[in-house]
Amino acid sequence: MTSPDDLRDLDALASLTDPVRRRAYQAIADAAGPAGRDDVAEALGIGRTLAAFHLDKLVAAGLLAVSYARRSGKTGPGAGRPAKLYQVAAAEHAVSVPPRAYRGAAELLAEALEEAGAEETLNRVAQRHGRRTPACADATALLTGQGYGPVAAGPDRIELRNCPFHRLAEQFPPVICGMNLAMISGLLDGAGLDGEWTARMDAAPGRCCVTLSKNLRESPQEAV
């Protein structure tokens, strides 16, 4: 709690104590892609200047990252100035008092599990835990509650913008991504959504390795 790293993390998180700023952060985190101050001003019902003020504070704290793009799709002269867009920064921040090292333990466990080749057991456990989720009629609500940041990509597909296991998944992709797929499958099953959606491994840069696709409607089958 006294190392410079810890204090930097604490500073970053402390910038979220302002309620408006916290909502501004949440608005960016909930957006389907990089969003501008106008989007946040509208979502929060505040002025654009105030929205920009809080967003830039969040950038200074390292919680948001900035990019510039023309939003109209126009290019060349007359297309206007590129808009300043915000998105959640890649860096992670955690503060624990007293000090705890759960990630270190998780890394050891993942390495041991990989060495033992026990992925099947892990997947079974993950699926079982997923199935314990209460019934839920909405896949987006279900996965939002688990921190996946789901976003519709067309009517028949859901992508997950956040990987709750990100650092660990980067270090042990087959183990952690396999576990993740098993857990999401279990969640869908437990929620009663497995008839509507199927989770599958569909890895791509910058998002969770799992996507959901809507099941093709089956013709009703008569019991024989």
Next chain:
Amino acid sequence: MTDFHLAQMNTARLRAPLEDPSMIEFAEGLSLMNDLADRSPGFVWRLAGENGDGTIVAPTDPSRIYTLSVWESPEDLRAYVYQSGHLDYLRRRRDWFVPNGPRAALVLWWLPAGKVPTLRQGISRLGRLDGNGPTPDAFTFRQLFPAPELSQL
């Protein structure tokens, strides 16, 4: 442009010969994944092997296979291995491969751009990784080392 490329060697022990019915999905996936690798950004070279499918059988153990390839950067290799359709094959590796235990299954090392690594070099790098842990000569994604810098003249 960087003056060094990243070589990777990967090894696995098959649960059954490639012709076995239990291995069909793996065997069929080989050409799909090789095609994907060949058109992935940053792909430089891979050892095609006698079968042309990219799997090299160890001379002393027909169940031990290797792949050997060269990439422009660790990011390029990572994007192919872990952020593409390839990940689903990795996820299913226990269906087809015996766990490698504490022995390294993947090793990375830098080599001058334009050079082609040999199977023998790759096996030797795997041995170094097993013996010494990650070093600039033999490392893994979990602990990358930067490319060597050519001495400034």
